[in-house]
Amino acid sequence: MARPRPQLVTGKLEKLHPTQLTVGLAEVTTKREAWTKLKRKERTAALDKHWFPCVLGPDERYYITDHHHFGLALLLEGVKSVSLLMLKDLSFVDRNTFWNVMAFNQWVHPYDARGLRRTYEAIPRKITDLQDDPYRSLAGMLRTAGGYAKDATPFSEFLWADFLRSRIGSDVASQPNAKVLSKVMLLARSQEARYLPGWVGPIEN
Numbered sequence: 001m002a003r004p005r006p007q008l009v010t011g012k013l014e015k016l017h018p019t020q021l022t023v024g025l026a027e028v029t030t031k032r033e034a035w036t037k038l039k040r041k042e043r044t045a046a047l048d049k050h051w052f053p054c055v056l057g058p059d060e061r062y063y064i065t066d067h068h069h070f071g072l073a074l075l076l077e078g079v080k081s082v083s084l085l086m087l088k089d090l091s092f093v094d095r096n097t098f099w100n101v102m103a104f105n106q107w108v109h110p111y112d113a114r115g116l117r118r119t120y121e122a123i124p125r126k127i128t129d130l131q132d133d134p135y136r137s138l139a140g141m142l143r144t145a146g147g148y149a150k151d152a153t154p155f156s157e158f159l160w161a162d163f164l165r166s167r168i169g170s171d172v173a174s175q176p177n178a179k180v181l182s183k184v185m186l187l188a189r190s191q192e193a194r195y196l197p198g199w200v201g202p203i204e205n
Contacts (some may be wrong), residue, residue, distance in 0.1 A: 001077040009062075011084045014126065016052070017063045019102065020109040020155070021123055023072060023130045026176070031073035051085040056066025057097050060091055060102060064094075065107040067155075069140075072127045096195060106154040115162045134174040135161035138184060143198070145181060148187035151197035159196055160188070 002079035027040060038046065052071060054062040062084055064071060074082065087107070090098050099120045099136040100109040110118050123128055125166065143150065167187055172180055187193060189202050 008083045008085060010050070010081050011054070011062045012066055012081050013071055013079060014128070015061065016054070016125055016127055017061045017073060018068055018127050019058065019063050019065050019107055019132055020068060020158075021118060021131055022133035023069050023182065024140055024161075025132040026134070026137035027069050027140040028070060028073050028076070030140075031070055032077055035077050047079070047082060051083045053087050054084045055087050055102065056089045056091045058091055058093060058095055061078075063102070068127060068130065068185075072130065072186060075127060091121050101143055109155040109158055111158065115165050121187050133161060133166045134170065134176075135168070138168070138173050138176055138180075141176060142183060145185065147185050148193075148196065148198035149200055153197035156197040160198075163187075163196060164192060 001021045035046075050067070050070065052064045052067050057063050064084070065087065071082065081103070088101075088105075090101060099108065108120070108123070110120055110123055112118050112122070113131045115135075136157060139157045142148065142160065142164075143157065153159070164184055164187070168180070168184060174187070189200065191202065193199050194201075
């Protein structure tokens with residue numbers, strides 16, 4: 001028997017509120033390129049099965065808790081609206097309580113492009129205002145290449161980005177290539193990274 005479809009709402013991408021400060025713009029570009037290769041029916045199918053988890057905030061806005069990269073890519077490609085999966089309605093609480101609940105549920109990641117924690121007020125109000133973090137792009141490339149496994153831990157890619165941030169220079173991270181990917185692959189499979197979500201163990205010769 002087919003599983004019942006959850007209750008979804010439609011939200012305009014330009015109105016969605018982020019719950020993080022950064023994205024990897026190189027990863028956004030990759031998602032845009034993949035989107036342009038899809039035919040019309042494939043795009044419709046992709047949107048139909050891709051739901052953005054969100055929380056309704058005290059300002060009656062939807063705060064998305066995941067898929068910031070895909071959302072930004074879609075918006076830049078001219079997509080106007082997406083399906084939202086409501087996690088919780090917090091529209092009736094005060095702002096301090098709202099952020100406390102968001103933090104408790106690991107629905108917010110208030111860290112900037114240097115990996116430093118900021119106030120919740122520093123989080124942009126639109127996904128188009130998200131900062132670029134090259135290390136987040138590098139972490140995404142690393143996962144795609146098999147450097148670590150996809151994990152359910154919230155914002156796990158940012159943990160990997162911070163791991164790389166302390167080991168790879170910013171000039172290198174901002175211009176990744178095959179040589180750089182090979183280097184970070186060795187780091188990702190080393191014992192140093194064993195505490196990170198999705199770690200898959202050392203490379204066996």
